[in-house]
Amino acid sequence: MSEIPVLQVEDLSGGYSVGRPVLHDIQFQVNKGEMVGLIGLNGAGKSTTMKHILGLMSPQRGAITVQGKKREEDAEAYQSSLAFVPESPLLYEELTVREHLEFAARAYNVAKEDYEERAARLLKLFNMEEKADSLSMHLSKGMKQKVMIMCAFVARPPLYIIDEPFLGLDPLGIRSLLDFMIEMRSQGSSILLSSHILSTIENYCDRFIVLHRGEVIAQGTLAEIAEQAKLPGAALEDIFYSLVKGGD
Numbered sequence: 001m002s003e004i005p006v007l008q009v010e011d012l013s014g015g016y017s018v019g020r021p022v023l024h025d026i027q028f029q030v031n032k033g034e035m036v037g038l039i040g041l042n043g044a045g046k047s048t049t050m051k052h053i054l055g056l057m058s059p060q061r062g063a064i065t066v067q068g069k070k071r072e073e074d075a076e077a078y079q080s081s082l083a084f085v086p087e088s089p090l091l092y093e094e095l096t097v098r099e100h101l102e103f104a105a106r107a108y109n110v111a112k113e114d115y116e117e118r119a120a121r122l123l124k125l126f127n128m129e130e131k132a133d134s135l136s137m138h139l140s141k142g143m144k145q146k147v148m149i150m151c152a153f154v155a156r157p158p159l160y161i162i163d164e165p166f167l168g169l170d171p172l173g174i175r176s177l178l179d180f181m182i183e184m185r186s187q188g189s190s191i192l193l194s195s196h197i198l199s200t201i202e203n204y205c206d207r208f209i210v211l212h213r214g215e216v217i218a219q220g221t222l223a224e225i226a227e228q229a230k231l232p233g234a235a236l237e238d239i240f241y242s243l244v245k246g247g248d
């Protein structure tokens, strides 16, 4: 028997006002231990899809399940199964980096020893040891983004929802993030990642979902979407360009 998907989005339609959906019958899943890239032009509906998954918006039609459960069935279990890294950092100005990590660990009921080990490793990996006791208002933009990323990874939920994480990160930070995501995936975590940096995610994601004007116009492995675009062997950027042009 196959395992239930960690995330299942079924026939999702939704948007910001009733009668004017931005998303139309979105259908995809993320399985255990998979990293899936959500790609699309500005305004395609990537963040709106993520807001629905996070429970910040309610579907107008369709359903979303995380580990087989809808948010309405058990909001606490649903919410603790996922961590979100937003596109723009949202931090408490008067808290230090370490206090943010502690706060995240407490919210996800992480045991003290696990927290200490994870926090030390993340601070080192993201080159933030020297800033651990700095207030977040004294951090650079990229450092703030690193705090959001570290808070998600300190929690270690089964599912990560990561919205355009590379903007503002330096090349070392990008590499650290990619390596860490690979490690989490190899330990069975699932990741839904949106990014415009197609050449970066091309070699890291197991599958891709191409959103265009609120619809999924293609999905599958690189080889599968290349087939759908009739461009076997092409790079993700060329496949994407061709699919989006064809979708207009």
Ligand SMILES: Nc1ncnc2c1ncn2[C@@H]1O[C@H](COP(=O)(O)OP(=O)(O)OP(=O)(O)O)[C@@H](O)[C@H]1O
Pocket (backbone or CB within 6 Å): 016, 022, 040, 041, 042, 043, 044, 045, 046, 047, 048, 049
């Ligand atoms: N708060 C909002 N109120 C009304 N409409 C919105 C709101 N946020 C986004 N939209 C609309 O929803 C559609 C999808 O936007 P969304 O932010 O999901 O796109 P995106 O794929 O994440 O784009 P980007 O790559 O620019 O981040 C767009 O038409 C946008 O104008």
